Amino acid sequence: MSKFNTRNNNDLPEVSTASLPDIVFMLLFFFMTVTVMKDNTLKIENNLPNASETKKLEKKDRIIYLYIGKPTKEFQKIWGSEPRIQANDKFIKVSEVGDYILSTKAKMPENIRNVMTTALKIDKNANVGLISDVKQELRKVNALKINYTTYQGDAFANIE
Amino acid sequence: MSKRTGMPTVNAGSMADIAFLLLIFFLVTTVIEVDEGLDRMLPRINKDTAIMDRLKKNVLSIFLDSQGKLLVDDVLIEPDVLQQTAINFIDNGGALTSDKDFCGYCLGKRSSKSSDNPKKAVISITSNRETSYGAYISIQNEVIAAYNYLRNRESMRLFNMSLKDMESLYQKPNISFLVKLELREKINKIQLLYPLNIVDAEVITEKNN
Numbered sequence: 001m002s003k004f005n006t007r008n009n010n011d012l013p014e015v016s017t018a019s020l021p022d023i024v025f026m027l028l029f030f031f032m033t034v035t036v037m038k039d040n041t042l043k044i045e046n047n048l049p050n051a052s053e054t055k056k057l058e059k060k061d062r063i064i065y066l067y068i069g070k071p072t073k074e075f076q077k078i079w080g081s082e083p084r085i086q087a088n089d090k091f092i093k094v095s096e097v098g099d100y101i102l103s104t105k106a107k108m109p110e111n112i113r114n115v116m117t118t119a120l121k122i123d124k125n126a127n128v129g130l131i132s133d134v135k136q137e138l139r140k141v142n143a144l145k146i147n148y149t150t151y152q153g154d155a156f157a158n159i160e
Numbered sequence: 161m162s163k164r165t166g167m168p169t170v171n172a173g174s175m176a177d178i179a180f181l182l183l184i185f186f187l188v189t190t191v192i193e194v195d196e197g198l199d200r201m202l203p204r205i206n207k208d209t210a211i212m213d214r215l216k217k218n219v220l221s222i223f224l225d226s227q228g229k230l231l232v233d234d235v236l237i238e239p240d241v242l243q244q245t246a247i248n249f250i251d252n253g254g255a256l257t258s259d260k261d262f263c264g265y266c267l268g269k270r271s272s273k274s275s276d277n278p279k280k281a282v283i284s285i286t287s288n289r290e291t292s293y294g295a296y297i298s299i300q301n302e303v304i305a306a307y308n309y310l311r312n313r314e315s316m317r318l319f320n321m322s323l324k325d326m327e328s329l330y331q332k333p334n335i336s337f338l339v340k341l342e343l344r345e346k347i348n349k350i351q352l353l354y355p356l357n358i359v360d361a362e363v364i365t366e367k368n369n
Binding site for chain 1: 172173175176178179180182183186187189190191192193194195196197198199200201202203204205228239240287288289290291292293294295296297298300301302304305308331360
């Protein structure tokens with residue numbers, strides 16, 4: 001005891017770090033509850049636009065995701081800088097969208113096939129032309145229910 | 161500072177490090193999911209020409225050019241008045257009292273130059289190929305907002321409950337089947353009063369001004 005006292009005699013008392021694990025655990029639990037595991041590594045830029053009239057997507061098993069945007073820096077050498085469509089970790093052409101939708105739909109259980117939704121996660125700087133082509137492809141395979149995935153926010157922020 | 165006899169305490173000093181490792185693992189392997197957006201139905205492919213035989217007064221045509229300029233019925237307007245323009249158009253109710261299309265619940269100006277009935281009113285959104293998606297979504301959002309405003313108004317009048325509340329109640333897992341059925345009926349009724357007639361016309365490849 002005396003040894004302890006003499007050493008720290010003129011110093012400030014140490015801050016207790018006993019509660020540090022608790023704080024970190026709290027952070028950990030926060031992140032565990034609000035996030036989900038990554039299932040697609042995005043190879044494109046994907047800044048979603050804002051909208052105020054959003055609706056929540058239903059269960060995840062009936063949703064097919066299509067990502068559209070400019071390829072990121074490392075992929076621009078191979079894929080160029082024009083917006084592209086990404087489905088399941090790889091780039092696809094507009095003409096392949098229909099096939100992709102049908103093959104993914106075939107893997108779904110039969111009872112949810114008719115409530116299938118295509119979630120379009122599109123970068124706000126992409127142009128409408130490509131999206132209109134994609135929509136045309138979706139109509140061809142009768143995948144009519146779509147969802148433009150957006151952040152909740154002020155829609156006018158999209159127009160600069 | 162002599163220890164009492166008993167179990168020796170486990171050193172918990174490394175607990176924070178372990179927790180940090182776990183935290184960092186979760187930070188890199190997970191993402192915050194965006195699971196909301198604007199729901200839309202695409203038209204069936206063989207109904208392409210459905211809009212052609214509509215009367216001109218029943219169609220509000222919105223054109224968005226590549227600079228983000230907005231033309232409504234060939235008049236340049238600011239984006240922030242679009243919602244009100246759409247509400248005025250849908251809710252106009254121009255049909256005469258004697259007409260079978262007469263809209264009893266509409267509160268609009270009943271002008272003969274605008275739409276007859278919300279069921280007949282169609283909003284058509286056209287854009288250039290070069291238009292940015294962000295601007296396009298803003299327009300979609302404003303038009304949907306106009307419909308939501310009108311639907312909410314009717315829902316408050318008829319059932320004294322906003323449409324959003326009804327929908328969120330419908331989604332709740334612990335309500336009984338009968339309540340659900342009743343809610344479904346009410347929601348359907350509102351949606352029929354103001355059906356979402358938005359047409360995404362084909363985009364224009366190039367427009368020479």
